Amino acid sequence: MRPDLAELPAELTCPAGLRALAGHLRGAGFDADRAAGLLGAPSPEHLLGDPARYAFFAGPVPPGPVAVLTWLFILNARVPADLVRGGLDRELIELLRDLGLLATAGDGYRGTVSITPYRSRFFVSDQLFTCTGPQQVRANTGPGLVMPPHxxxxxxxxxxxxxxxxxxxxxxxxxxxxxxxxxxxxxxxxxxxxxxxxxxxxxxxxxxxxxxxxxxxxxxxxxxxxxxxxxxxxxxxxxxxxxxxxxxxxxxxxxxxxxxxxxxxxxxxxxxxxxxxxxxxxxxxxxxxxxxxxxxxxxxxxxxxxxxxxxxxxxxxxxxxxxxxxxxxxxxxxxxxxxxxxxxxxxxxxxxxxxxxxxxxxxxx
Structure with a gap:
């Protein structure tokens, strides 16, 4: 099934926004070790090697910035609006929206891309799957997809x-x-x-x-x-x-x-x-x-x-x-x-x- 790929401008129009994003993500504590710990993965490599399995078995989103970012951008799941607003600072939410990386979905939010943290760095990619509910994971396929680190x-x-x-x-x-x-x-x-x-x-x-x-x-x-x-x-x-x-x-x-x-x-x-x-x-x-x-x-x-x-x-x-x-x-x-x-x-x-x-x-x- 071909996903609706996030729209990318022909030229990078907001490099300052992207550079600022990395600082905000670090400030929120978003890293592979914390994400793996939240999901009970034995290592970050285990989580990043097969995130769809963790999305399939993930429960409700716990509170906190790392959990919100993990569910949005690693598990590619919808997160209720109150948890997003309560977990992420307003500037980070606005920056994600301005960059086109976060969109409203009913009474919640969804990431339009995956963001993978690894070794204090972050990698934007397309979503290879979408978590649509408990034990509901839909694969996204197509020759134009940009794979996340796997x-x-x-x-x-x-x-x-x-x-x-x-x-x-x-x-x-x-x-x-x-x-x-x-x-x-x-x-x-x-x-x-x-x-x-x-x-x-x-x-x-x-x-x-x-x-x-x-x-x-x-x-x-x-x-x-x-x-x-x-x-x-x-x-x-x-x-x-x-x-x-x-x-x-x-x-x-x-x-x-x-x-x-x-x-x-x-x-x-x-x-x-x-x-x-x-x-x-x-x-x-x-x-x-x-x-x-x-x-x-x-x-x-x-x-x-x-x-x-x-x-x-x-x-x-x-x-x-x-x-x-x-x-x-x-x-x-x-x-x-x-x-x-x-x-x-x-x-x-x-x-x-x-x-x-x-x-x-x-x-x-």
């Missing part, structure tokens, strides 16, 4: 945390990786084929006081002039295992082999000699390969690559799960009846596993 984003951040060179965030989405890397990497930038992503990533740069350029571009054709080439790139690829090809797939979603080949071919046009491309992907492993690493090395042709498995059971499908035709309850790849559809589709393609990996490829000097 489970694979948090995994990719572990790679970014080890990079201390200039960085290009490929398929940047809302700019989560680039913004988090800016303080350490110095020069950061991002590209995405989705114009809405580039625009919201720019918002998030301003919101967090980060200087970063974000542009609409596809890695298949993107080129950087020699003197400006980056030391590293990170590409958290949109490679969910396919149930079927539909118009509701994520913008830019493709198979892992295609995106890995594109990145390896593009790396010398983007990175200086000695630079490293990091690609995170969910790899469907055909029966003819022993592992995702074997498949990636085959796709890489003459490129020298290092393939590191990622320990993420929620993003994996094992051979045993395929044999038993059953995914665990914590899987993020499919829910309920869709689990059976996914497993049937994988078997029909003679896929024996889905494995998340990080691929590192160095540009030859």
């Amino acid at each position: 489970a694979s984003s948090l995994l990719a951040l572990a790679t970014v945390d080890r990079i201390d060179d200039t960085l290009l965030d490929v398929g940047c989405g809302g700019g989560f990786l680039a913004v988090n890397a800016a303080a350490r990497c110095g020069t950061v930038a991002g590209i995405d084929p989705n114009p809405r992503c580039a625009r919201l990533a720019g918002w998030n740069g301003v919101l967090n006081g980060v200087e970063a350029g974000f542009a609409v571009a596809d890695i298949a054709s993107f080129t950087v002039p020699g003197d400006d080439r980056f030391g590293a790139l990170i590409f958290n690829t949109p490679t969910l295992p396919r149930i079927r090809s539909t118009e509701d797939s994520e913008w830019g979603q493709s198979t892992a082999d295609r995106l890995v080949r594109q990145t390896l071919d593009a790396a010398p046009r983007i990175l200086r000699p000695g630079g490293t491309a990091y690609v995170q992907a969910l790899v469907e492993v055909p029966r003819r390969y022993s592992s995702a690493a074997a498949a990636v090395r085959d796709w890489a042709g003459g490129h020298d690559v290092t393939v590191t498995p990622i320990d993420a059971p929620q993003l994996s499908v094992t051979r045993e799960q395929l044999r038993r035709r059953r995914l665990p309850g914590h899987s993020l790849l499919a829910y309920g009846a869709r689990s059976g559809e996914l497993l049937d589709a994988l078997a029909a393609r003679d896929v024996v596993a889905v494995e998340p990996v990080t691929i590192a490829a160095r540009v030859r000097p």
Whole structure:
């Protein structure tokens, strides 16, 4: 179901408002640890990796600014007007409304976007779901959606945390990786084929006081002039295992082999000699390969690559799960009846596993 996307101006007309918003959110105590504590999540990563599950089981909104902001912008739920006015200071409410991030909904309020707190920063994105009532969560789908930071984003951040060179965030989405890397990497930038992503990533740069350029571009054709080439790139690829090809797939979603080949071919046009491309992907492993690493090395042709498995059971499908035709309850790849559809589709393609990996490829000097 296509959501009504929050209207974004062609140009950011209120950068001062966005910069002020970050201070107000911090002043309200809105952070991932407090949000996770309110919802009984074992960690912020657990909450942000699958907020729809927490929205489904969430009870009534408790009083207080952190609760109001969590229900509005992480659980994407309607909050009664009296709780909003009693929990948030008037200036914050007016600022959210002026920026178009908060709207009236009957006798309450709803966020028009998600706002994800993480590491003292905030990230505006589209809402992947809407909580319409107790145990009522409606998924929002469509190729124009800008995803909030999610489970694979948090995994990719572990790679970014080890990079201390200039960085290009490929398929940047809302700019989560680039913004988090800016303080350490110095020069950061991002590209995405989705114009809405580039625009919201720019918002998030301003919101967090980060200087970063974000542009609409596809890695298949993107080129950087020699003197400006980056030391590293990170590409958290949109490679969910396919149930079927539909118009509701994520913008830019493709198979892992295609995106890995594109990145390896593009790396010398983007990175200086000695630079490293990091690609995170969910790899469907055909029966003819022993592992995702074997498949990636085959796709890489003459490129020298290092393939590191990622320990993420929620993003994996094992051979045993395929044999038993059953995914665990914590899987993020499919829910309920869709689990059976996914497993049937994988078997029909003679896929024996889905494995998340990080691929590192160095540009030859």
